[in-house]
Amino acid sequence: MWLNALGGKSLFKKRHPDVGARPGTLVISEDASQPKIHVMHFTPEELKEEDVTDTEQLRAAYDPNTTTWVDVQGFGDEKMIRRIAEKFAIHPLAIEDIINVPQRPKAETYDDQILIIVRMVNSIGQAEIDIEQVSIVLGKNYVLTFQERYGDVLDPVRRRIRSGKGRIRTEGPDYVAYAIFDTIVDAYYPVLEEIGNYLEDLEITVVENPTPRLLKYLNQVKNRLINLRRAIWPQRQVANSLARDEHPLIDPNVRIYLRDTYDHCVQSAEVVEMYREMVTGLMNMYLASVANRQNEVMKVLTITAAIFIPLTFMAGIYGMNFEYMPELHVPWAYPLIWTTMILMAGGMLFYFYRKGWIWNRDDDEDFPGKDGGP
Amino acid sequence: MWLNALGGKSLFKKRHPDVGARPGTLVISEDASQPKIHVMHFTPEELKEEDVTDTEQLRAAYDPNTTTWVDVQGFGDEKMIRRIAEKFAIHPLAIEDIINVPQRPKAETYDDQILIIVRMVNSIGQAEIDIEQVSIVLGKNYVLTFQERYGDVLDPVRRRIRSGKGRIRTEGPDYVAYAIFDTIVDAYYPVLEEIGNYLEDLEITVVENPTPRLLKYLNQVKNRLINLRRAIWPQRQVANSLARDEHPLIDPNVRIYLRDTYDHCVQSAEVVEMYREMVTGLMNMYLASVANRQNEVMKVLTITAAIFIPLTFMAGIYGMNFEYMPELHVPWAYPLIWTTMILMAGGMLFYFYRKGWIWNRDDDEDFPGKDGGP
Amino acid sequence: MWLNALGGKSLFKKRHPDVGARPGTLVISEDASQPKIHVMHFTPEELKEEDVTDTEQLRAAYDPNTTTWVDVQGFGDEKMIRRIAEKFAIHPLAIEDIINVPQRPKAETYDDQILIIVRMVNSIGQAEIDIEQVSIVLGKNYVLTFQERYGDVLDPVRRRIRSGKGRIRTEGPDYVAYAIFDTIVDAYYPVLEEIGNYLEDLEITVVENPTPRLLKYLNQVKNRLINLRRAIWPQRQVANSLARDEHPLIDPNVRIYLRDTYDHCVQSAEVVEMYREMVTGLMNMYLASVANRQNEVMKVLTITAAIFIPLTFMAGIYGMNFEYMPELHVPWAYPLIWTTMILMAGGMLFYFYRKGWIWNRDDDEDFPGKDGGP
Amino acid sequence: MWLNALGGKSLFKKRHPDVGARPGTLVISEDASQPKIHVMHFTPEELKEEDVTDTEQLRAAYDPNTTTWVDVQGFGDEKMIRRIAEKFAIHPLAIEDIINVPQRPKAETYDDQILIIVRMVNSIGQAEIDIEQVSIVLGKNYVLTFQERYGDVLDPVRRRIRSGKGRIRTEGPDYVAYAIFDTIVDAYYPVLEEIGNYLEDLEITVVENPTPRLLKYLNQVKNRLINLRRAIWPQRQVANSLARDEHPLIDPNVRIYLRDTYDHCVQSAEVVEMYREMVTGLMNMYLASVANRQNEVMKVLTITAAIFIPLTFMAGIYGMNFEYMPELHVPWAYPLIWTTMILMAGGMLFYFYRKGWIWNRDDDEDFPGKDGGP
C-alpha cells in the first residue's frame, strides 16, 4: 500500500521507549545487525585503519595528535554501544537519539561535542526511496558516525582520506564531519533526478492514458515528496546553524564549506517543492481529462439518442393500428417518410456539427500558440 | 456525530465563568470527582508516600530539605482546592487556569513558581481520542500536579521515583516536572501510531469500496488531527520556552532534557501534519473514484443506448403499416435486416472497444512503473 | 442577503469623513442616540455614582485622589462629545477613532493616555452576530468608555465595583480598564458556543438532507467567522502589547491579568480557526453528497434503460410486418420470447447486483471501523 | 477582455527604459500631456498661489521662510521635468521613479528629501477602477507632487490650505505631505464601497440566475481585488515606515497623524482580503448551483425515461405479430394492460416522490434555522 511506500509510517514507527521510561533508554530491535566498528587514524602524513571488535581498543585509538574517525554500523549489541558511548563521554540523551532512530535531523551542542543527525536517502528503483539516519558526533579530535544498517555510502569520504589529496587529511575532524554531511546531502541529487524522470513518465501517461490508477501513483509520488521534504527541511536548518553560528569545534574555514552544503540543501528543497507543484498540476490534468472523457461518453449518448429517438417516434406513429389513417394508403407516403427521416437526421447532425460535437477538427487548428507551441 | 467525536466542541465548551466575573472565579461542574491527594517526599536516600485527606497535613509536608510532589486528582471540592492554593501561594489566575479546564498549553512564570499547562491524550479505541489537561506547578522544592479526573498516566514517573534509579531522586523538582511533561508528550506516540494504522485501513477501503460514509470517516480523522495539532503546537512552544529561556527554577542540566522533549513535540507535530496531508490525499482519491464510478455507470448507459436505440428504430420502420412498402414482401428482407442489425451492433461494439470503453485490459499493462511499481 | 448577514459590509460602511477632510472631523449619523453619561468615583472605601447631563460637572468629577470611570453611551450630540474630549485632553485623532466607528481594534499611546479600541460581540439569535465598538481611554486616575448605542454589557464590571469585593476598588484605573477589556473578551465565548451548536445542526442536515440552500447557510456561517476573526485577531495583538510592553500607566501586577486576557483571545481565535476548517469540511461533504445523489439518479436511469431498451428492441423485431418471418407462426415462439426476455432482464440485474449498483447492503457492513466506529 | 479590465497588464506595461539603459533614463509616451505647474506658497498668515509656465520662476518660489507646494501634472515635456528636477536637486533615480510610472508604492530617503510614491484609485462606474501614481517629494520646506494626468483629487487639500483652518498652514511641509497621502488613502473607501455593492448584486444573481458569464464577472472582480491589494499592501508599509521610523524631515507630531493613515491602509487591506474571500465563496456557490442544475436536468431525464421506457416495452410486447398470443383475443386484456401501466407509472412516481426527486417541498421546511434564519 502506498502508505507503506510512503515510508512515512515506518519513519514514524520509530522505536520509542515505553511511555515514561527513563531518558537514555535504548530500544534495539531484535533483528538488529551486530555492530561493526571501523577506525581510521590519520595525520597529514600518516593513515592507520583497523576494524575494532573489542571496544577496549578504542581507548588506545583515542590519540590527541591525530584525527580519528570511528564508524559504527549496526546497533545489535547494546552493551558494546554503551561502552563506546562511555569511552567518548557521549551524553545519555545523545546516545538515545543515535540509537532510537529515526530522529529529526538536528545539530545539538553538548559540552565538548556536537551531535549532528542527518537523513540519508537511497533510491530503490522506480522512484521508491529508502531513508536511513546517520548520526555524527564531532569531538575535539575525533569524529564518530553511527548507522543502523551496514552500508557503503561513506566510502567516497574514506577514499578521499586514503588518497591523501585535498584538504581532508590536513583540516581536522570538523572538515571530516563536513565531508560526511556533504556526501549525504549530495546523494539527494540522483534521487531527485530519478523522481523527475518518473514524473515525466507519469506526465506522458496522464495525456495518453489517464487510468484511475494513475491518481494512485501520483499520490504515491506526492507522499514520497512530503517525506523527502520532511528530511530535507530540517537538514537545511542544520547546515545553516553549523555554517552561521560560532562553534568552538568548527573552524571558520570549514564554515565556508558548510555554507555550500547549506546551498545544496536549499536547492534540493526547492526542487522538492517544484515537484510537488508539478504533481498537483498533473492531478488537475488527470481530473480534467476524466471530466473530458465523461463529456465524450455523454456526447455519444446524446447524439445517438437525439437522432434516433424522434425517428423511432415517427416510425411508431405509422405502426399504429387506427382504422382511419389516410396516409397509410398513399403510395408515396413511405418514400416521403424516409425522406423526412433522412432530412431530420441530417438536420440534427448539422446542428451537432455546428455545436462542435462531431468532426470538430478545429481543436487542432485554431490555437494561438500552435506552431512552435507556447 | 463527528462534531462530537471531534472532541472539538467539548474542548471548547470549557467551563468558563460568567461574563465579567472576577478573575480567579472557579467553575466546578456538579459531577466532579472528590479530590484525591497523593504526596511523595523524597531525598536521594529516602522516600515517604502518603495519601492526604486533610489539607492541613500539607503544611507539615512542605519541607525545604526534600523534594515534594503533591498530586491532586479530581476538583470536586472547591474549598479544598482553594486551601491547597493558599498553602502553596498559587496566584488566583494560575488556580483559575488549573481548574477551569481546558486552557491552552502554556508555561507562565509567577513570582516564585512556574505554571505549566499541558494536554494529555488517550486513545479510546478505533482512533478516537480523549484529551485531558494536566497542570504542573513547579516551585522551589516542590511540584504540584492537577488533573480533573482520576488516572494513572503518571504512574511510570512514580515507579521511577520508587525504584530510586536514574537521576529523578537526585535532580530536584525541576527534573520531576520534566519527567512528568516528558511522560505526557511520549503518550502521543502510541496514539499517533493508532491513527496511522486506521488511516491505512481507510486507504485500503478507498481503493476497494469507496462508499459515501468513507468521506465522513475521513472528515472525522481530519477533525481529530486538527484537534491534536491544537494540543501539540502550543506544547511545542512550552517545551521550547522552558528549554531555551533561563528560569531560576530550572537547572541548565534539566534544560538539556527539556530540549529533548521539545524534539519529541516537533516530531509529533510533523507526523500530525503528514497525516493531514495524507487525509487530503485520500479525500481526493475518494472523489476521483466517485467520478470514476459515475463514468462507469455512464458508459454502461451509453453503450446500451447507442447500440439498441438505432436497432429499435430500424425495427420500428418495418413495423409501420404503410400499404406500399415493397421490402415487406421480399423473402430475403427479413434475414437481410437481421444481418444489417448485427453488423451495426458489431460496428458499434468495435467503435467502443477502440475507444477503450469495453474490454480495456490495457489499463493493467501499459503503465510505466508496472513491475516493481513506483 | 448573506452579504448583509455577514455584517461585513456594514462593518466596512464605516462612517468615514469626506475624502481629504481635516483629521479630527467627526461624522455622526442623524439617528444617533443622545449621549448618556454615567460617572463612578471610587476609593477602596467609598463609591459615588452619578448621571451627568452637564459636561461642566465633569471637571469637578476629575479628582486625583479617587479613581473615576466616565461611561458615555450614544454619540448624538457632537458638541457634548467635543467638550468631554476637551475636559480630558483627548487627542483629536483619538476622538475621531472613538466616534467614527468602526475602527480596527488597537491600543495607542498618546502623551498621558492610552486609547484602547475593542470590539464587542452579541448574538442575536440563530448564530447571527452583532459587533459594536467600545473605546477605552485610560488616563492617570480615570477611565473613559465610549459606546455608540446604549447597552448593559459592562454592568458586571459595575456590579463588581459596587460590591466592593475583589481588587477592582483597590487597584486603580488600569485594573478597571483591564476588567472592562476582559469582560468584552469573555463575551465571545457564549457566541462561539452558539455558533458551535449551529454548526452541529448544519452537520446533521448535511448528512440527512443536503439541499442547495445548505451551502448558502454554510457560506453565511463562514462569512460570520471571517468577521469574528477580523475582530479577534487584532484584539489579540492589543492584549499582547498591553501585557508585554511597559506602559507607565499600567502596573506590572495588572499586566499579569492582561496576559490572561491575551490567552482568552488566543483561545477564541483558535476556536474560530477550527470552526472555519469545520465549515470547509462540511462544504466538501455537501459537494460530495451532491455528487453522490447525482450518481444515484444516474444509476436509476442506467438500470432502467439498460434493462428495457434491449427488450423493447426485441419486441420491436417481432412487431415488424415482413411477410416471411417464420418465427411468427411457431406456436412456442411467444413463450420462448418471454423466457428470453426474462433471462436477459435477470442477467442484467445480476450484473448490476455484482457491480454493487443495486441492493448493496455491503455498504453498511464491510467497513473496518464498524463496531465502535472510528 | 478582463485581462485589460484587470488593469494588471497596463499596470505592468510600465514604460520601462530599454534593457541596460543608463539609470535615470526617462521614458515619456508620445501622447503625454503638457506639464501644468501650480505653486502654493504659504505661511500661517499668508497664501500666494500661481500657475508657473517658466521653470525659472521656481527658483524665486523657493523661499526658506514659507512652505511651498509645487504640483506638477502631465509629463509631456522632458526638458521641463529635468529642469524642475535640477531646481530641487532630485536624485536621478528618484526622477526616474517619478516619471516612469507605475512604480511600486514606496518611501525612499535621499540626502535631504523623502520620495513617497503612492497609488491613487478612481472608480470609473460599475466597480471598474483606474489606478494612477502620485509621487510626493518632501524637502526641508517644500513639497512637490507629480501626476501623469490632469486631475483634481488633491483639491480638498488645496481647499484646506486656502481656508486657513486647521493645522495645515501651521505645521509645515511634512504635514502637507501627510495631508496629500491621507487624502489619497481615503479615496479607497468609496471605491471599496462600490465594489461591495457590486458584490452584493452579483450575490443575488448567483442565487437567482447563475449564468456562465457570472463566473467571468466574478473573475473580473477578483482580478481587480488582486490589483487593489497590490496597490494597498506596499502603501501600508510606506505609511508604517513613515510613522514608525525617525526621519529628520518628519516631525514626531506628524508621525502620530501618519499612524492614523497607516490604520486606514490596514483597514482597506482587510476589506480587500474579506472581499476576496467573499468572491471565492460566490464562485463556490456558482459551481455548486451549476452542479445542482445539472442534477435537476438529470432528474427530469431519469424520471421521464424510467417511467416511459418500461411502459413502451409493454406496448411493444403486444405490438408483436406472433400468431399465437392468447392475450390478444381476451376482451379485458386491453383494459387490464392500461391498468397495469397506470399502476406501474404510479409506483415509479411514488418511488421518486419518496426519494425526494419530485414535489419535494420539504426543502423549504425542515431546516433547523428556518425561522429567523441562521
Add this chain to the structure above:
Amino acid sequence: MWLNALGGKSLFKKRHPDVGARPGTLVISEDASQPKIHVMHFTPEELKEEDVTDTEQLRAAYDPNTTTWVDVQGFGDEKMIRRIAEKFAIHPLAIEDIINVPQRPKAETYDDQILIIVRMVNSIGQAEIDIEQVSIVLGKNYVLTFQERYGDVLDPVRRRIRSGKGRIRTEGPDYVAYAIFDTIVDAYYPVLEEIGNYLEDLEITVVENPTPRLLKYLNQVKNRLINLRRAIWPQRQVANSLARDEHPLIDPNVRIYLRDTYDHCVQSAEVVEMYREMVTGLMNMYLASVANRQNEVMKVLTITAAIFIPLTFMAGIYGMNFEYMPELHVPWAYPLIWTTMILMAGGMLFYFYRKGWIWNRDDDEDFPGKDGGP
C-alpha cells in the same frame, strides 16, 4: 513535453559532481564551448579593450589604477578556467559555483571578493523561456563575469562604457557590477510582457474554444511562472542584501542604485505572482466552461428524450394488436391522438422554456452590470 518546456528539469539536472567528490570539483560537459575572454580596462579618461587567449596576459591586465572587467564566455577548457581562478584568487567553492551551473542566485562574501550569482532570462518565442546563469566576481578594482554560453546580453553595458557617458566610467567596479546586475534584471520585463500577451490570448481561447489542450497550455505557463519565480525570488534577496548590508567593496552611493534594482526585482516578482493567480483563474474558468458544456449536452439529451419518449409510448399503445381496442375504430381517434401528442410536446417545450433550458435570451439581459459592464 511540458516538463521539459518547464525548463525545471533541465534547471535541476545541474551538472553535479559525483556524490562525495572533493569540494571544488568542476564538472564540464563535453560539448561546452571554448572560453572566449574579453577584457576592458578603463579609467574615466581612457578605455582599452582586448580579446585575451593566453591567460598569462591577464596578470598584466590586473592594474590597480584602472577598473578592469574580464568577461569569460564558455567553460570548455577546465585548465584555462582554473588558471583564471588562480590569477584572481577565487575561492575553490566560488569557482565550483560558477562552473557547475545552475546554482541558486546568491551573493556570497569571500575574503576580498563578492560572488554574485544571478539568472538571466531570454524569451525564445511563444512565451517559452530560457534561463542561464551569470556569475559576477567583484574584487577591489576588477569585475569578472562568467557565462556558460556565448551571448550578447551584456552589450548594453559595454556600449555605456564605450560611450563614456554617465557614471559607469567614474564610479569603479562596484558600479559596473551593479550595471551588469541591473541589465540582467531589466531583461525580465520584456519576457513578462510576452507572457502577459500570451495569457491574454489564452484567455480569449478559454472563452471561445475551451479545448482540453488548453489546460495543458495553462499548465505549461504555470510551470514557467514557477520557474521564473524560483529565479526571481532569490535574486530579490541578493539585491536586498547588497543594497542594505555594508560591504567594504560596495560604495554607499552604489547601494542607492542597488536599492533601485531591488525594487525592480520586487516588481517582477509581484507580476509573476499576479500571473500565477490569473492562470489559476483561467483554469477555473476552463473547468467551469467544461462543466457548462456538459450541462448543455445533457440538456439536449434530456429535452429530446423527455419530449419523444412519452410520445413514442403513446404511439406504441395504438400499435398493439389487441382484438378489442374500441378507439382504433373511431374515425376521429387518429386526429385526436395527433392533437394530444402536439399538446404534450408543446407542454414539455413550455415547461423547458420556463425552466430556462431553451431559448433563454435572459442570459444576455438580466445582468446587473450589463451596460458598461463590471
